Amino acid sequence: MNNCSCQNNRSRNELLQEIMAYNFAVNDLALYLDTHPSDSKAICLHNEYSQKANKLTNEYQKLYGPLTINFASENWNWIDEPWPWERGAY
Amino acid sequence: MYYYVKSLQYPINIRRRNPMLAKNIISQYGGPDGELGASLRYLSQRFGMPDQKSKAILNDIGTEEYVH
Numbered sequence: 001m002n003n004c005s006c007q008n009n010r011s012r013n014e015l016l017q018e019i020m021a022y023n024f025a026v027n028d029l030a031l032y033l034d035t036h037p038s039d040s041k042a043i044c045l046h047n048e049y050s051q052k053a054n055k056l057t058n059e060y061q062k063l064y065g066p067l068t069i070n071f072a073s074e075n076w077n078w079i080d081e082p083w084p085w086e087r088g089a090y
Numbered sequence: 091m092y093y094y095v096k097s098l099q100y101p102i103n104i105r106r107r108n109p110m111l112a113k114n115i116i117s118q119y120g121g122p123d124g125e126l127g128a129s130l131r132y133l134s135q136r137f138g139m140p141d142q143k144s145k146a147i148l149n150d151i152g153t154e155e156y157v158h
Contacts, residue, residue: 020097027099031154034146067096084098 015060016090019067022053092153099157119158129155 029046036042061067065077084090119125132152139145 016097017101020099020101024099031150034150035143068093070093084096089101089103090098
């Protein structure tokens with residue numbers, strides 16, 4: 001295995017981990033905001049993390065393929081392995 | 091309406107396998123007090139809620155449990 005594809009996998013996982021972290025925070029803030037909809041600090045954080053997550057998701061999808069079926073691309077690599085339960089960590 | 095997102099919600103790193111613990115965790119998913127049951131309960135109960143906060147919270151927690 002050459003160094004190039006090792007490096008590729010590490011940055012793919014790093015990017016994905018960052019996306020997962022932001023999505024997790026967004027999810028948590030959303031649940032909180034359901035019962036505290038006027039908490040402007042929480043709204044601010046939610047918006048910030050949501051934008052970050054979207055930006056990183058776009059980056060990731062262009063490099064490594066779709067995270068949802070909505071992503072437009074020439075090839076249908078949605079079906080590509082590994083799926084998350086096969087991937088090991090992510 | 092749901093979309094499947096092709097990533098885990100939380101990363102996994104199992105350093106040492108533990109079948110007893112795994113058995114315990116799996117039991118959280120099924121059965122009368124399992125998360126799947128809870129999810130379906132919340133998702134049906136949201137339709138009978140009187141105000142928007144309650145509908146939202148049942149919708150979102152039901153979804154969260156479903157994801158688990």
